[in-house]
Amino acid sequence: MTKRLPALLLAGLLLTATATSAQKARPAPASSARNAESAIKEADLKRDLFALAGDKYRGREGGTLDELRASSWLAEQMRAIGMQPAGDDGTFFQWFNLRRTRLTPASTLRIGGRALRPGHEAVVVAPVNAQLRAKLVFVGTGTPAEVAKAKIKGKAVAVQLSGEPTDGISYRRYLFGKLREQAAELARAGAVAVVFVSDDKAQAIYEHWSHIFERGRYGLPADESLKIVGDQVPVLWLPMSEAEALSKSGQELVADLRAETFLYPSVNIVARQPGTDAQLKSQHVLFSTHQDHDGVRAPVAGDSIYNGADDNATGCAALLAVMRAFKQQPAKRSALFVYHGAEERGLLGSRYFSNKPTVPRESIVAVLNAEMMGRNAPDSAALLGSTPPHLNSSDLVKTALTANQAGPRFKLDTEWDKATHPEGWYFRSDHLPYARLGIPAVMFTSLLHADYHTPNDEPATIDYSKLRRMTQWLYLTGWAVANRPAPPAREPGFRLER
Template identity: 50%
Template sequence: MRLPSTTTRLLAGVLGAVAAAPLGAQAAPRAATRSAEVPAALAAVREADLRRDVTEMASPAMRGREGGTLDEMRASMWVAEQYRRIGLRPAGDDGTWFQWLDMVRTRVSTTASRASVGGQALTLFRDLTPLNVVPAEAAGAVLWVPDATDSTVDVRGRIVATPLLAPPPAAIRANSYTFASRYADAAINATLARFQRRGPSAVILVASAPVDSAYEVVASARTRGAYDVDRAVPRAANGSPRVAPPPALGSGPTPAFLVRAAMRETLARQPQAELSVRLERFTTPSVNVIGMVRGTDPALRDEYVVFSSHQDANGVRVTLEGDSVHAGADDNATVTAAGLAAARAFVRQPGRRSVLFINHGAEERGLIGSRYHAANPVVPLEKIVAVLNGDMIGRNHPDSASLLGAQPPHRNSSDLVAMALRANALTGRFTLDSLWDRPTHPEGWYFRSDHLPYARLNVPALMYTTNLHDDYHTPRDNPARIDYAKLTRMAQWMYLTGWFVANAPKRPAVDPGFRLER
């Protein structure tokens, strides 16, 4: 159905009030409101199914589902099998569930690279961790700079070693990763900034005590390198659809390295150092898993509503509190489970338009799967009427949530937002926190999930989320920490929005003059 022309007033009334409203200001019933607008198939969105699916997808056997690994393939096969059991139609390549793609991975080669200080060979990522994916060739006496804030020292052409500065508190991002790793990133960035444009041949940063405690976490993240994919929507609005060549020696940023605090005395003696870093580049597969429910209306069934999730998480990394598997229960097994619930509902009661269910591959590696599918869709892009993407929908206050893409400049379809707000009123009745949807929010959350490539191509798109939390991208993001009652309401909300879009006489319109910008 198409909602009336009161869209603007509805948006202003809902979004204008909720940002300042206390979380408990609106009572949230635990069951969907009974209404003629709510289809009987809503009953197929069941808490027991959601709990089972999250528990299976985020189980230790899935090993964190890291993109570009066999663990992601295992999770992708699991998703395809759920699609088959539910009764979806395969909608991938050649009549399969799968749209395959090759990620291009560039990383520091541990076999072709060499490093030594004072004649002592160092092992990369154990003793000395490259902080950027650039080639390096530097040799000579280390220049010890005891205070990185001292800008009077001539560092041009030298291998500089310096202790890490303590980062300003405002530079330590909230709600992302562990505090130790966030602190380390902020300290590294603050110290390296002191040497930008001063021309050192390399910079060696000596860890402080807080960063030393996170050394293995930093090293584990840096071993993975950088990922991209060809023939895809660019990472940035003005970027290229092609993978850039690796930087030539001397053409990239200054090579930078992190060493443990125990190296301080050795480097302060200004020994001879040799740093030879080489890169390696190869392709590794990922996959989008795609199923479909065919619409019932001959005039509308060739238009498509997309339910979007991603099946990958962050794999097996450094042990934290006895666990090394980043299970990714909230990120993003919750949304995959919600998509499966919506699929059961649409199989039971199809809409007028067709519905695509897409689990995008390698989202954590840079929105790889969604960037690829948006540029190479399995149906004509102009036939995709809306993308309903979710990312982390099972944590935090039971009655709060966010709808990203609901306010300018991120909003690209007032029609679609109005449908989502109506669906929320009939299901979850969440108080909507609009702060995370603002371009001024420090997390830039809108730009970090799989709706983004579609929005860049002017497809009406929304992101459903209950936002970040302290277990984000850690082994603590496990099935036991999910609020399944809240997840059920979020899944009902996403499903009902999709039902409204699938049955509206007219597709949601793109707002005139929409231009996505940060």
């Protein structure tokens, strides 16, 4: 079943985006050594961020009308600033589909004669087609001795979640790794289904994430991971309240799990400010961010809208400010501005655009990605892509470091960019697909905080003075790259660790 964009909304979006395409573009003023940093104003950043991250757009979830309405608003801001449309067919938009795979509402599950609603009273970790009836055995915490004693081949195996991370990663990442890795071990040992049950610590994660698993998995249509298969061992996750019932002997698990797939529209928003140099204007400095967030989810303290002010309305407002500066004073090279859709679904918009750019890929000389730039200590920030093995252009990094010293002088964290950092932050934003293609790429960020991916990430929590200085740093770096004689050199032998 394919979800289609309603015709009236599509027409409205396209009319908005093409309103100036028929107008004759004004000739750009000649570039000079003087930049337009003063065009970046805190008041503009605050106004734009409150507009985008307010409740009106309901958290801008990727693949929903809320994301598309927010994207239309951003395109209108681009038009008002005077940017050229650089999407498809003379518009600001590049449309693409994302694929969602989920369990159907008709799926059923019974354990010991008790019916549990998949996705509500029992999480199915990955959508799968499975019809099975099997004896259920409880193996405690799943130690090798417990598993060997139970003789699990051909049986459904129930496991009590337990343990703590020992390598510095967050408990959430530890838990999801455990779900994946322990289930795979039990499947290799012959289990036909794996049923995890929360302990008190895992229960807090279950309560927050169960509705997310209910939504299923997302990707681009060609992604192999989204193919529905019938030979995969189903992995279930139950709340702590089911622990006692699961530990009883002589029970049977009966499951009829059926998966379905949908296509939803998402969109990249693309604008261009032409350069002034006859030779260099065919090259592009790409400023990157994403407009989507988590939408409307289970309420926390009565608030169900995940506004995504820092993640990533800060990046969105920053790019609008950088556009104003480049419009006031264009550079020698052209500036390309890309808002990537469905980043929270797995970098889908940037994966799509990097493979199907609306300008020649070889013309993109650098990618400067803006991701979460308005929180934490006023003088702290980070430049991801500046530390091996993530460093793919020493030249670009030196330019960014010089811009930092010339402008805001942030104290730069280097721990988060290391391959050993437990959060793997480098791999979780839109510069990554470009870096994988060998394009010089860095990410400007003020890093994670306690309100990350919660309804508390509200416009009122942003440090707007810091956001202005982060935006100035982003701009000064891009301005320097756009005016230098040669593009940033690429690091020979660049290879990511995963």
